[in-house]
Amino acid sequence: MVAHLLRLKLALLRNSFRRSPWQLVGVCIGGLYGLGMVVFAVSGTALLADADVALANTILVCAVSLITLGWAIVPLVAFGVDLTLDPARFTTFTISRPRLATGLLLSGFIGVPGLLTLLLLGSQFLAWRRDPLALLAALAGGVAGTLMCLALARLTTTSMARLTGSRRFRDVAGIIAIIPLILLGPIIGSAAEGIETVLDWLPRLAAVLGFTPLGVFAALPGDLAAGAFGLGAARLVLGLAYLGAVLWAWERGLHKSMENPLAPHTGSRSVGMGAFDIFPATPRGAVAARALTYWLKDPRYAASIVVVPLMPVLIWFTSTNAGNPQLMLVLGPLLGILMAFAISADVSYDSTAFSLHVLTGVRGVDDRAGRVLACAVFALPVTLLAAILPPVFLGRTDLLPAILGISLCGLLAGLGVASVASARFTYAVPLPGESPFKTPPGAGARMAVVQLATFTIMSVLLLPALGLLVAQVFTHQALFGWLALVVGVAEGAGLLVAGIRIGGRWLDARAPELMQAVAANR
Amino acid sequence: MSNSIEEPGTPALSIRSLGKRFGEKVAVNGISLDVPAGSFFGLVGPNGAGKTTTLSMATGLLRPDAGQVWLNGIDVWAEPLKAKAAMGVLADGVRLFDRLSGRQLVTYSGLLRGMDRATVVERTEDLLRVLDLEDAGAKLVVDYSAGMAKKIALATALIHSPRVLVLDEPFEAVDPVSAANIREILTDYVTHGGTVIVSSHVMDLVQRMCSHVAVIAEGNLLAAGTVDQVRGPVSLEERFVQLVGGRGNSEGLSWLHTS
Numbered sequence: 001m002v003a004h005l006l007r008l009k010l011a012l013l014r015n016s017f018r019r020s021p022w023q024l025v026g027v028c029i030g031g032l033y034g035l036g037m038v039v040f041a042v043s044g045t046a047l048l049a050d051a052d053v054a055l056a057n058t059i060l061v062c063a064v065s066l067i068t069l070g071w072a073i074v075p076l077v078a079f080g081v082d083l084t085l086d087p088a089r090f091t092t093f094t095i096s097r098p099r100l101a102t103g104l105l106l107s108g109f110i111g112v113p114g115l116l117t118l119l120l121l122g123s124q125f126l127a128w129r130r131d132p133l134a135l136l137a138a139l140a141g142g143v144a145g146t147l148m149c150l151a152l153a154r155l156t157t158t159s160m161a162r163l164t165g166s167r168r169f170r171d172v173a174g175i176i177a178i179i180p181l182i183l184l185g186p187i188i189g190s191a192a193e194g195i196e197t198v199l200d201w202l203p204r205l206a207a208v209l210g211f212t213p214l215g216v217f218a219a220l221p222g223d224l225a226a227g228a229f230g231l232g233a234a235r236l237v238l239g240l241a242y243l244g245a246v247l248w249a250w251e252r253g254l255h256k257s258m259e260n261p262l263a264p265h266t267g268s269r270s271v272g273m274g275a276f277d278i279f280p281a282t283p284r285g286a287v288a289a290r291a292l293t294y295w296l297k298d299p300r301y302a303a304s305i306v307v308v309p310l311m312p313v314l315i316w317f318t319s320t321n322a323g324n325p326q327l328m329l330v331l332g333p334l335l336g337i338l339m340a341f342a343i344s345a346d347v348s349y350d351s352t353a354f355s356l357h358v359l360t361g362v363r364g365v366d367d368r369a370g371r372v373l374a375c376a377v378f379a380l381p382v383t384l385l386a387a388i389l390p391p392v393f394l395g396r397t398d399l400l401p402a403i404l405g406i407s408l409c410g411l412l413a414g415l416g417v418a419s420v421a422s423a424r425f426t427y428a429v430p431l432p433g434e435s436p437f438k439t440p441p442g443a444g445a446r447m448a449v450v451q452l453a454t455f456t457i458m459s460v461l462l463l464p465a466l467g468l469l470v471a472q473v474f475t476h477q478a479l480f481g482w483l484a485l486v487v488g489v490a491e492g493a494g495l496l497v498a499g500i501r502i503g504g505r506w507l508d509a510r511a512p513e514l515m516q517a518v519a520a521n522r
Numbered sequence: 523m524s525n526s527i528e529e530p531g532t533p534a535l536s537i538r539s540l541g542k543r544f545g546e547k548v549a550v551n552g553i554s555l556d557v558p559a560g561s562f563f564g565l566v567g568p569n570g571a572g573k574t575t576t577l578s579m580a581t582g583l584l585r586p587d588a589g590q591v592w593l594n595g596i597d598v599w600a601e602p603l604k605a606k607a608a609m610g611v612l613a614d615g616v617r618l619f620d621r622l623s624g625r626q627l628v629t630y631s632g633l634l635r636g637m638d639r640a641t642v643v644e645r646t647e648d649l650l651r652v653l654d655l656e657d658a659g660a661k662l663v664v665d666y667s668a669g670m671a672k673k674i675a676l677a678t679a680l681i682h683s684p685r686v687l688v689l690d691e692p693f694e695a696v697d698p699v700s701a702a703n704i705r706e707i708l709t710d711y712v713t714h715g716g717t718v719i720v721s722s723h724v725m726d727l728v729q730r731m732c733s734h735v736a737v738i739a740e741g742n743l744l745a746a747g748t749v750d751q752v753r754g755p756v757s758l759e760e761r762f763v764q765l766v767g768g769r770g771n772s773e774g775l776s777w778l779h780t781s
Contacts, residue, residue: 270660271623276630281642286633290619290626297621297662352616356678358583359613360634361606432617433664512585519616 001095005103009110034116041120048127056127057222058206064121064145064218065209071117071149075157101251108150121145124218134221137232141217141239148213148243155250158257210235213242279373283362287370291346292377300349300430304342308382311335325394332387332407337458339379340414344421344454346371348429351518358515364507368419368500375415383411402469402481405488406462412492413461416499417454423503423510425450426517464491532595534559534686534717535580540589542575549575551741552589557719557734559594562712564732564749565721566758568766572741573721574614577690581611594685607635610679612672614690614721620664624655624674627663631678642681649677652707654700668695676704686717693722705731725759739766 041063048056090100108114122142128134210219216239223232275292279285295301312331319327347354357367387407391400427450465488472480507514535557542550550572557563567573578584580591582602591598598605619627625646632642650659653673658666663674672695679687687708693701708718709731722728728735729749735758736746744765745752753761 271626271662272660273626273629276626276633281633281639283634283636286630290622290630293626294619294621350619353619355583355613355616356619356631357634359581359606359611359679360631361582361603362634363603432620512583515583 001099002103002106005100006107006110009107013110031112034112038116038119038123042123042126045123046126046129049129051127053222053225054203057210057219057225058203060124060127061206061210061215061218061222062202064124065212065214067117067120068145068149068152068214072152072156075153097251097255101247101254104254105147105150105154105247108153109146114146114150117149118143118146121149121218124221128221128225131221131225134225137224138221141220144239144243145217148217148239148246151243151246151250152213155246155253158250158253211238213239213246216242283366284370284373287357287362287367288373288377291343291371291374294349295374295378298349298432300432301342304345305339308335308339311338312386326396328390328394329396329399329403331390332383332403333410333462335386336379336383336407336409336411337414337455339375339382340411341418341454342379343371343375343415344418344450345427345429346422347514348422348426348518348521349432351432351521352515353432354518355515358511364423364504364511365500366504367507368423368503371422372415372419372496372500376411379411379415383407398478399469399472399481401478402465402472402484405481405485406465406469407488408485409462409465409488409492410458412489413495413499414458416492416495416497417457417461419496419499419503420506421454421503423506423514426514426521428521431521461491461495464488532559533557533592534561534594535563535688535719536592536595537576537580538590540576540579540586540591542572542579542584542587548741550579550586553738553741553743554589555736555743555746557717559717560712560715561717561734562708562732563717563719564728564735565719565738566723566725566728566735566762567721567738569723571739573738574690575741576738577688577719577721578613581609581613581688582606583611583613607682608684609686609688610682610684611687612676612679612689612692614694618663618671618675618678620666620671621662623660623662624666624670624677625650625659627674628677628681632681635682637682645681645683646677649680652703653677654703669697669700672696673700673704680707684716687711687719689718689720691722692720693724693727725757725762729753729758737762737765 045060048059095103109118122139124142125135125138128138206215206219209215210222216235220232220235220239223229223235275289276286279289279292311334312328315328315331315334319325350357384404384407387404388400391397391403465484468480468484468487472478472484533556535555537553537555539552539554540550541548541552553572553576565573565577575584579586579589580593580598582598582605585599593605594608596605596608619630622630628646628649629642632645633639650656653676655670655673655677658670663671666674672692676689676692679689692704696704708720712718712733720728720732732749734747735749735752737744737752745761749758752758756764
């Protein structure tokens with residue numbers, strides 16, 4: 001039975017590649033990237049063999065604890081990381097609980113994250129290769145530690161299923177969870193400044209973690225290497241007890257959730273006509289009203305601009321670290337481009353609901369213009385603020401016209417380019433109702449290509465206004481700044497109109513093909 | 523064929539040698555079919571027969587590989603906007619803009635078609651009332667049951683009072699009371715000159731409700747005409763099974779007999 005479940009997982013993985021070869025390519029690239037990271041980490045681990053036992057122990061325990069914590073938390077917020085073998089799907093089969101639990105647990109090894117974790121944790125033995133006993137303990141501890149990761153991931157998802165099953169929770173938590181990830185860079189950056197205090201503090205942290213489920217198996221070889229056999233034995237018993245407890249709690253939760261499958265959660269909140277009362281009663285206005293409603297209600301849209309409020313913080317950290325506050329001046333153009341490109345996946349986000357646009361025969365131009373309008377409702381004020389505030393606070397009001405010109409050019413031209421792009425290309429995006437951060441396999445590589453192309457195009461389009469800014473900086477002639485404003489706005493407006501027209505024409509010609517493309521994304 | 527002035531006798535929907543293949547598989551194999559104006563037309567066939575593919579090509583959702591489609595004499599693929607204005611479509615297996623409330627979704631559909639706000643508001647309320655969705659109108663479509671979602675999708679197809687209705691599986695997951703209401707609306711619509719094309723699995727329903735029927739299987743048209751012509755002396759279901767074949771031998775599962 002366990003073997004059946006493993007084979008099922010393998011078959012599901014294989015069949016997902018059969019649908020689209022590009023997905024396989026994406027997974028390969030992602031796998032190679034992950035493998036690269038693993039090789040990097042493993043070579044680091046190997047170097048630890050020559051280091052002090054206590055230092056090696058500290059580093060390994062902290063690293064393994066971090067990985068284990070990740071397994072426990074990430075599936076909660078990036079929901080559906082692995083729902084291919086959702087326990088709820090096995091309710092109608094007569095599989096004994098222990099077997100189902102074992103099968104589900106071991107199936108976690110099949111897949112890129114599970115394998116990489118096994119590799120990473122298993123490689124700990126390299127650090128202990130000088131001591132045969134510690135080496136063996138590290139090997140066993142690595143496997144047990146990986147099991148602990150998988151079990152914890154299962155436990156947290158099962159026990160939180162009731163909470164995470166509600167749409168509201170999923171909508172909010174997914175977005176909030178990404179915020180610390182984005183700020184990770186600055187946090188580490190400022191932590192690096194106090195690296196000395198951290199180094200003092202790390203061994204104590206490792207000592208504590210070594211007695212928690214997170215790091216207990218990683219601390220085991222260190223004990224043996226240091227000759228503390230009694231402590232090692234105690235830790236082994238403790239670790240196995242933890243693993244047993246986690247497995248027991250998960251199995252119990254699994255049992256409970258299978259006896260009482262989740263009833264579909266029905267909301268009861270009533271809504272009015274919202275944006276439909278604000279925009280004019282034209283096809284264009286209707287598209288804008290609908291798109292704006294989605295910006296507010298669909299977490300996938302919110303996720304695409306969640307970086308916007310964090311961007312000033314990020315750049316502020318970077319600029320203070322670099323000792324050059326002038327860096328804040330890039331905020332306006334950057335946010336303008338970023339928000340403009342939020343609509344480049346609009347049709348992909350619609351998924352097959354886009355059929356309504358095809359069936360009603362709404363003109364492509366109206367479709368494009370409506371979506372641009374909805375985005376501009378908040379993108380324009382934000383870009384204006386981001387362009388105006390930094391020069392004012394930095395006392396560089398002389399640069400204000402040029403910065404404003406570049407920012408507006410970035411926003412308007414970006415909206416134009418995005419209008420064309422989303423009429424032609426669809427991406428594999430999270431489906432409506434899915435977690436905004438659930439990336440379909442292989443989407444990462446494609447996203448990177450698209451973003452590279454985007455920023456190449458945008459940097460070319462911004463050249464005239466940027467050139468005028470450079471001219472102003474070198475000649476100190478305010479005239480060039482004003483010219484940058486005029487040129488930027490004119491160029492941006494021109495490209496926006498052209499983008500809406502061209503995108504609209506493409507949409508008119510290719511609506512059925514676009515419809516098939518989003519249908520294939522299901 | 524851009525003649526939109528309807529001569530008497532112009533079929534509501536006219537399909538000529540329509541074909542579509544997906545890779546190796548031929549989904550629709552050169553179907554030709556006329557749906558008379560004012561008829562209640564049933565399209566029946568087993569799973570995977572090509573019903574949805576045919577209807578998608580007839581309504582402008584899927585570009586055919588070969589063949590032509592005219593709606594009230596308007597070439598659907600040459601003048602899509604004009605043809606789409608004259609038809610209301612309930613597509614099968616597509617999502618709705620489900621973060622809108624039911625009322626917003628129906629309004630959206632009306633406004634997309636360029637209707638004025640007063641008419642849209644009035645008709646939306648009428649549709650919600652007859653489809654028994656008045657209370658649910660303010661709720662998000664994502665929280666609807668499958669049957670409610672079907673009904674709200676039907677409302678989006680009706681709002682512009684089209685000349686021809688193309689409904690793919692309109693009764694799936696709809697409760698019996700609502701189904702009766704929908705049937706009444708459709709019958710009334712046909713009596714007042716509209717044309718309805720429905721696809722369905724339920725032969726009984728088609729026999730009672732429709733005036734005309736077409737049977738397709740494996741992408742081929744097997745029979746078409748009035749219901750009485752097609753079924754002959756037997757019931758439509760029996761005739762359907764004769765045409766399509768593939769009835770298994772029910773003695774095959776002797777081990778399923780519990781006693």
